[in-house]
Amino acid sequence: AKQRGKANWVRYASGMELPAQAHARLGGDLRRALDQGELRVVYQPIVGLADGRVLGVEALVRWAHPERGMVSPADFIPAAERTGLIVPLGRFVLREACRQAAAWLAEFGPEVLQKVAPNVSVRQLHDPDFVADVRAALADHGLGPDRLVLELTESAVLRGQQVLRVLHELHDMGVRLALDDFGTGESSLSLLRSFPASIVKLDKSFVDGIEFDEPGTAAADARQAVARAVVQLAGALGLDTVAEGIENQEQADRLLRLGYTVGQGYHLGRPVSAEEITALFAAQRAA
Numbered sequence: 001a002k003q004r005g006k007a008n009w010v011r012y013a014s015g016m017e018l019p020a021q022a023h024a025r026l027g028g029d030l031r032r033a034l035d036q037g038e039l040r041v042v043y044q045p046i047v048g049l050a051d052g053r054v055l056g057v058e059a060l061v062r063w064a065h066p067e068r069g070m071v072s073p074a075d076f077i078p079a080a081e082r083t084g085l086i087v088p089l090g091r092f093v094l095r096e097a098c099r100q101a102a103a104w105l106a107e108f109g110p111e112v113l114q115k116v117a118p119n120v121s122v123r124q125l126h127d128p129d130f131v132a133d134v135r136a137a138l139a140d141h142g143l144g145p146d147r148l149v150l151e152l153t154e155s156a157v158l159r160g161q162q163v164l165r166v167l168h169e170l171h172d173m174g175v176r177l178a179l180d181d182f183g184t185g186e187s188s189l190s191l192l193r194s195f196p197a198s199i200v201k202l203d204k205s206f207v208d209g210i211e212f213d214e215p216g217t218a219a220a221d222a223r224q225a226v227a228r229a230v231v232q233l234a235g236a237l238g239l240d241t242v243a244e245g246i247e248n249q250e251q252a253d254r255l256l257r258l259g260y261t262v263g264q265g266y267h268l269g270r271p272v273s274a275e276e277i278t279a280l281f282a283a284q285r286a287a
C-alpha cells in the first residue's frame with residue numbers, strides 16, 4: 001500500500017449527514033473496497049496502567065482508498081451499517097483479527113497477548129450466520145474462544161431479545177463481550193444486569209479533562225465521579241474495566257488512583273499496523 005501523509009486524509013464531512021448521492025457513491029466504493037482488498041485492520045494496544053504491559057489489542061478497520069487516501073471509519077461505518085455492507089466488512093475484520101492473533105500467539109506464546117478485540121455492529125448481531133461466523137473464524141485459525149473479545153455499544157445491545165439470545169450463545173462459547181463507550185448510552189445500569197458482559201470500556205468523554213481538579217472545575221469533578229462509579233459498579237458485578245482515550249500520563253495516574261488497572265489511548269499506544277505490533281511484542285519479550 002502507498003504511504004500517504006496526514007494531509008491526504010480525506011474526511012467525508014464527519015459528524016454530518018451526507019447528501020444521498022454521496023452516500024450511494026460511498027456504498028458502491030465500499031463494496032469495491034471489500035472485493036479489492038482496500039480494507040486493512042490496525043491494532044491499538046490495551047495496556048496495564050501500572051506497568052505499561054500490553055495485555056491485548058483492539059482491532060480497528062481502515063480504508064486505504066486509491067484516490068481519497070485513508071478514510072476514517074467514523075465516515076464509512078455508518079454508511080456500511082445503512083447499506084448492510086457492515087456484515088461482510090465485520091466478518092472480514094473478525095477473521096483478520098483472529099488470524100493475526102493466532103499468528104502472534106504462535107510466534108510469541110500465550111503470555112504476550114491475552115486478547116484481541118474487534119468491534120461488532122448491531123447489524124452483525126441480527127445476521128443469522130453471525131454465531132457460526134465467529135465459531136468458524138476461531139476454528140479456522142485455531143484461536144481459543146477465551147482470546148476473543150467482541151466490543152459492542154450499548155445501543156447495539158439494547159435492541160431486543162433476539163440479540164440477547166445471540167450474546168448468551170457467544171458467552172456460552174467462551175467468547176468475552178465488552179460494552180464499548182460505556183456511560184454514553186441509556187440505562188447502563190439495568191443493562192449490565194441482563195447482559196452477559198465481561199468488560200466495560202469507560203468512554204473517552206469521561207477521561208478527557210479528568211486530570212484537572214482545581215476548585216471550580218465542576219466538569220472534571222463530574223467526570224471523576226462517573227469514572228469512580230463505573231469502576232465500583234464493575235467491581236461489584238465482577239466485570240473488568242478498560243479506560244479509553246488516555247492522552248497523557250496525568251490521566252493514566254488519575255485513573256489508576258480511581259481504581260482502573262487497564263487503559264487504552266494515544267498516550268499508551270496509537271492504532272498501528274500488525275507489523276508494528278509484532279515489533280512491540282518482540283521488544284516486550286526481549287525486555
Ligand code: C2E
Binds near residue numbers: 090151247266267
Ligand atoms: P471505538 O470502538 O470507540 O474505537 C476507539 C476510537 O478512538 C478509535 O478511532 C481510536 O483510534 C480512537 N482513539 C483511541 N485512543 C484515542 C485517544 O487517546 N485519543 C483520541 N482522540 N482517539 C483515540 P477509529 O479507529 O477512528 O474508530 C472510530 C470508531 O469507528 C470506533 O470507535 C468504532 O465505533 C468504529 N469502528 C472502527 N473499526 C470498526 C470495525 O471494524 N467495525 C465496526 N462495527 N466499527 C468500527
Ligand code: CA
Binds near residue numbers: 058119151180
Ligand atoms: Ca471499540
Ligand code: CA
Binds near residue numbers: 180181201203244
Ligand atoms: Ca470506545
Ligand code: CA
Binds near residue numbers: 181
Ligand atoms: Ca466510540
